[in-house]
Amino acid sequence: MSFDQILFYVFSFWFIAAxxxxxxxxNAAKAVLFLILAFFSAASIWILLEAEFLAITLILVYVxxxxxxxxxxxxxxxIDKSSLRAKFASYLPLGLIVAAIIAAEMALVLGNxxxxxxxxxxxxxxxxxxxxITVLALQLYTDYVYPFELAAVLLLIAIIxxxxxxxxxxxxxxxxxxxxxxSVKAKxxxxxxxxxxxxxxxx
Amino acid sequence: xxxxxxxxxLSAIIFCIGLVGIFVNRTNxxxxxxxxxxxxxxxxxxFIAFSHFLGNEAGQIFVFFILTVAAAEVAIGLAILTLLFxxxxxxxxxxxxSLKG
Numbered sequence: 001m002s003f004d005q006i007l008f009y010v011f012s013f014w015f016i017a018a019x020x021x022x023x024x025x026x027n028a029a030k031a032v033l034f035l036i037l038a039f040f041s042a043a044s045i046w047i048l049l050e051a052e053f054l055a056i057t058l059i060l061v062y063v064x065x066x067x068x069x070x071x072x073x074x075x076x077x078x079i080d081k082s083s084l085r086a087k088f089a090s091y092l093p094l095g096l097i098v099a100a101i102i103a104a105e106m107a108l109v110l111g112n113x114x115x116x117x118x119x120x121x122x123x124x125x126x127x128x129x130x131x132x133i134t135v136l137a138l139q140l141y142t143d144y145v146y147p148f149e150l151a152a153v154l155l156l157i158a159i160i161x162x163x164x165x166x167x168x169x170x171x172x173x174x175x176x177x178x179x180x181x182x183s184v185k186a187k188x189x190x191x192x193x194x195x196x197x198x199x200x201x202x203x
Numbered sequence: 204x205x206x207x208x209x210x211x212x213l214s215a216i217i218f219c220i221g222l223v224g225i226f227v228n229r230t231n232x233x234x235x236x237x238x239x240x241x242x243x244x245x246x247x248x249x250f251i252a253f254s255h256f257l258g259n260e261a262g263q264i265f266v267f268f269i270l271t272v273a274a275a276e277v278a279i280g281l282a283i284l285t286l287l288f289x290x291x292x293x294x295x296x297x298x299x300x301s302l303k304g
Contacts, residue, residue, distance in 0.1 A: 008205045012213050019217055019241055023224030028233050035237050042244050049210070049255040054266050061270060066277050073281045074233060077288050095226025099219035106215035115208035120256050122204040135260055136267070144264050151271040158275035162282040
């Protein structure tokens with residue numbers, strides 16, 4: 001067993017274990033912490049796949065921002081735990097059956113006969129001076145620059161939507177009164193006063 | 204060496220765990236959102252594995268956009284959740300049946 005395989009199985013074990021612990025944990029805050037462990041393991045696996053930029057992005061954006069947002073909301077809402085787990089077991093058998101069928105079907109389709117090393121050989125590792133960020137940036141700012149701009153606009157819309165949804169006390173909101181702005185006269189805004197300026201002698 | 208099918212089966216397992224999570228935690232919206240995140244990470248792992256084995260960076264670009272959209276989704280989802288808690292006093296899925304005829 002090569003070193004790559006050992007790493008892969010270690011990271012996979014923690015990925016799967018953390019995911020299982022996440023979905024079965026009774027406490028939402030603990031579930032977030034398990035999900036953070038799952039994301040770290042996923043980032044490790046992405047680094048094995050030589051996607052360093054996305055692995056770092058996963059940790060920075062997901063663990064650093066999104067998961068902290070989750071924790072913030074969980075702590076802020078102070079959820080009643082007992083009401084949320086009343087129907088815990090009722091849908092578990094159905095969910096397990098559906099998931100087992102999906103997993104079995106996917107294992108049949110994605111097994112070694114279709115995607116094994118004989119069918120698709122592992123590519124050679126890149127040299128030490130290979131920069132994943134440079135390669136991605138070259139694609140992102142040439143071929144994919146339009147989707148990139150659209151993603152930026154999407155984030156802007158998300159910011160505005162999130163703020164609009166949770167904002168309250170409309171009385172403090174700064175708004176424009178269009179009619180007042182249009183009907184304003186110059187003399188309402190500027191008035192001239194004549195003052196006597198003293199000359200050089202101070203008289 | 205680790206083959207492509209290992210990565211694909213790993214992400215299939217994670218996808219199924221996320222699916223079971225949606226079944227199990229169907230009353231808690233926060234955990235539902237986290238299960239959706241888990242499913243998205245499984246899909247992203249698929250994209251990156253194919254990108255690595257086919258030598259094509261387009262898959263990684265796609266993952267980049269999926270991460271962007273997922274971050275926006277979480278922000279708006281948690282905003283809606285806060286609003287729901289403010290109006291209903293609970294985030295149980297069962298209380299969100301106001302549109303029921």
